[in-house]
Amino acid sequence: MRQAGRYLPGYQAVRAKVSFLELCRRPDLSAEVSLEPVERFGVDGAIVFSDILVPLQAMGVDVHFDDGGPQIRTPVRSAADVARLELFDPHARTPWILETIATLRRTLPAETAVLGFCGAPWTLATYAVEGKMSKELVAVKTLLWREPDTMRALLGVLAESTVPYLVAQARAGASALQVFDTWASALGEDEWRAFARPALRTVFDGVRAALGKECPPLVLYSQGTGSYAEALRETGADAFSVDWRMPLGRWRERLGAPVQGNMDPTALFGTESSVRAAARRMLESARPFDGVAANLGHGVLVGTPPANVAAFVDEVKSFR
Numbered sequence: 505m506r507q508a509g510r511y512l513p514g515y516q517a518v519r520a521k522v523s524f525l526e527l528c529r530r531p532d533l534s535a536e537v538s539l540e541p542v543e544r545f546g547v548d549g550a551i552v553f554s555d556i557l558v559p560l561q562a563m564g565v566d567v568h569f570d571d572g573g574p575q576i577r578t579p580v581r582s583a584a585d586v587a588r589l590e591l592f593d594p595h596a597r598t599p600w601i602l603e604t605i606a607t608l609r610r611t612l613p614a615e616t617a618v619l620g621f622c623g624a625p626w627t628l629a630t631y632a633v634e635g636k637m638s639k640e641l642v643a644v645k646t647l648l649w650r651e652p653d654t655m656r657a658l659l660g661v662l663a664e665s666t667v668p669y670l671v672a673q674a675r676a677g678a679s680a681l682q683v684f685d686t687w688a689s690a691l692g693e694d695e696w697r698a699f700a701r702p703a704l705r706t707v708f709d710g711v712r713a714a715l716g717k718e719c720p721p722l723v724l725y726s727q728g729t730g731s732y733a734e735a736l737r738e739t740g741a742d743a744f745s746v747d748w749r750m751p752l753g754r755w756r757e758r759l760g761a762p763v764q765g766n767m768d769p770t771a772l773f774g775t776e777s778s779v780r781a782a783a784r785r786m787l788e789s790a791r792p793f794d795g796v797a798a799n800l801g802h803g804v805l806v807g808t809p810p811a812n813v814a815a816f817v818d819e820v821k822s823f824r
């Protein structure tokens with residue numbers, strides 16, 4: 505996640521020429537920045553360059569990206585606002601992400617995975633309602649507590665619009681689809697079960713029903729949900745991308761399903777030897793299991809030394 509980004513010089517050079525959204529809309533440039541980490545570090549997969557907020561824009565929300573992160577000038581705050589959200593045809597409104605996936609699939613060898621993605625309904629709802637990054641998420645949780653039916657309607661339309669978006673990415677050549685629920689961390693278990701979970705279930709069931717035997721693995725990234733890890737299975741995801749708040753092996757055991765993760769992204773700010781030690785500890789904890797993919801527990805942070813990413817990948821590849 506964010507393996508392409510501002511910590512890489514190639515990405516910075518491209519961003520010096522075009523805005524973030526222009527970059528998302530130019531398949532040649534998106535493919536170029538998606539490929540940089542694969543070429544530079546030899547990772548096993550490329551994640552298509554885009555952002556989880558791109559489909560929100562396609563639904564009629566005025567998303568902007570400036571230096572302080574994403575901004576929505578007129579956030580979704582009422583039932584009337586929710587009613588104005590439009591379902592969209594990804595081929596018409598977001599053709600670039602599909603072209604970028606097709607380009608990556610054509611360019612990379614068959615054994616290199618091409619990952620498509622989207623935001624989870626709850627995480628998209630947090631941005632739609634807050635309008636910007638926020639620590640306490642008071643606006644979106646106010647809506648949840650005061651107008652649960654409006655919140656359900658919002659999550660419902662977000663889930664419904666996500667299904668064709670992911671289906672189109674799979675048909676364009678994505679070898680796995682990952683749904684990012686970063687802000688699951690803001691919900692208690694009961695609220696997660698009542699609001700976030702049914703919307704995720706709609707997404708995974710819908711994609712699987714539409715694609716049938718052609719359906720690639722569906723992966724749920726969720727953050728801050730370790731205390732009720734077992735319940736994540738109820739979303740219907742095939743595999744889980746997990747945070748660093750418990751050892752990877754314990755996640756694997758509790759989920760009883762393939763896992764991806766979970767080194768603390770700040771561990772990459774250590775020394776080369778501390779990076780290697782943290783990577784080994786992660787893999788050692790999961791040694792008894794199959795179905796384990798080495799990754800971070802969240803995105804690569806701005807300012808991460810690329811040499812430490814290289815050390816992480818090298819340590820993982822040489823682990824026996």
Ligand code: CP3
Nearest residue numbers: 505506507508509524551553554555556573574684686803
């Ligand atoms: O390599 C990849 O993973 C590329 C694609 C990708 C981006 N964002 C590019 C991006 C993916 C998978 C995401 C997911 C995303 N975006 C999430 C879910 C996962 C997570 O990170 O929690 C969320 C919540 C967003 C929303 C978002 N987009 C935020 C909060 C920000 C600002 C954060 C920041 O680092 O400034 C963005 C902007 C963004 N999306 C950047 C990148 C590389 C930085 C934009 C820039 O170039 O200035």
